[in-house]
Amino acid sequence: MEIETVMETLGSQGDPTQYIKILRELYKNFTTKISPFYNDINLDVKRRVKQCDTISSKLFTATLQNVMRTLEWDNMGVKINGRQLHHIRFANDIVLITPSINQAERMLSYFDKACGKIGLRLNLKKTMFMKNGLVSFAPSTLNGTNISECSSYVYLGRKINMMMDLAPEMSRRKRRAAWGVFKSIEDVVKRTKNTQLPAHLFDTTLLPALTYASETWSLGKQDEGSLSVIELTVETTMLGVSSFTQVRDGIRSTDLRQGSKIKDAVLYAKQSKIRWAGRVMRMNDNRWTRVVSDWILRDVKRTAGRPPTRWSEFFTKSLEERYDARRVPKASRTHGATLARDRERWRIYWRPLESLDH
Structure with missing residues (x-):
């Protein structure tokens, strides 16, 4: 990202001049010294804004937002209650929302050209598109390069799809969130003699990870069942109760819950x-x-069958x-x-x- 573009962005935001001068000097006149064979050599770093720097993530986001303000997308996107929604973004994670493949290609081309002017390039390996049943099949390209189509995509920590099906995400949560977090607390849970500590660790670490972004879920009965099964699986491991022991002794899930004292995941969600x-x-x-x-949605005829559960x-x-x-x-x-x-x-x-x- 060009440093002058960053400085212009800070100026347009009304940031204090003295801070802009400090950042300009930091990024423009930065040198480092190496001493091979005891000989000191000064090197000009000549670096641009990078996300690995402490402050660069904020500078990057501010500059990207400033660039997107210049894009003429007012008549593009999907009309929602009289307004056009053409994109959503979080830092450099950007989603373009369009009613057609052709419009998506135009928006992506405009965005690519605007980014090129400030030294940014789109990562086409990570750029993908999804479409719903209202859009006919058509390939999507940018500068002659095909954009891959996908049926689902992990965005901001959640696997999303056009059918709003939570099953793939539940499977992913079981593997990465539930068991991933449990491994980090397993030793403490199994060694401690404090009966309240395992439940506290579960409720404060594993449960938030398992139900991350549940505020936006449209939970059906099947989804609730999947969530409960994931929690029960971890719960039995935490208590050291095998499936064989549970069946042999007639231990019910309510009995396990009384022993573990953990919160109910469905209720928490x-x-x-x-x-x-x-x-x-x-x-x-x-x-x-x-x-x-x-x-x-009023101007599109919905497909046959029961509509998806609304939030x-x-x-x-x-x-x-x-x-x-x-x-x-x-x-x-x-x-x-x-x-x-x-x-x-x-x-x-x-x-x-x-x-x-x-």
Whole structure:
């Protein structure tokens, strides 16, 4: 990345001049000294901004954001409630969102040219595209190079796909999150005589890794079952109970839970989702998080069969069941979005969450 572009970005952001001067000197006039055979040699490093530097990740993100502001994408992307959503980004992890392959190629070409002007190049080995059933098959290219198509992709720690199927991600979590984290605490868990320590380590290390980003999940019964099985497998290992012993002695999963004292993974995921939903429904600054959550696609005919489970269905169905259980008249029922405006009321309303079975 060209250093002058970085400095211009800092200036446009209104950063103090003295800091810009310090960074300019640091990156422009940087030298190092080596002493082969006791002879000192001074070398000009002449480095550009690199992500391995402590501050460079922030400079890189700021400069990339400044470049993307110059792209003329206003009429591109997917229309959502009257606005165009054409990309999402986190640092240098960028997703382009388009209604067609042709538009995707144009956007990618514009982006590639803009990046080239500041010394950046797209990594075409990591650049891939996914499409849903509404887009016909067509190859995607950039400057004559084919862009590989994939059915799923790991983005920000989660394996995503167009069908919103959590099964591949659950399989990945079992291998990398559940057992990966358990290996790091296994010795302590098996050696300690403190009965509370294993549960504490499980709840503070393994459980957050296993349910990472569960706030955005649309959990079905099958997904809940998969999550429970993963947790139970680790739980039996933690307690030293084999499958043979469990069957022979008639040990139920509820008995194991009483012995381990760990939190229920499905319940933990639902609690995380409820907390996040309250925050989303209290957003009133027109950010995409809220807009996309409320969006209902109206101008496209859906495919045959049962539609995929929406993220909000959990709250709609659970609220109705709670109102029915309390025999609240339909005319007196409060909509979830209205209920969430009061944080304390929203939090209290979902107690006890253990009564939820969806």
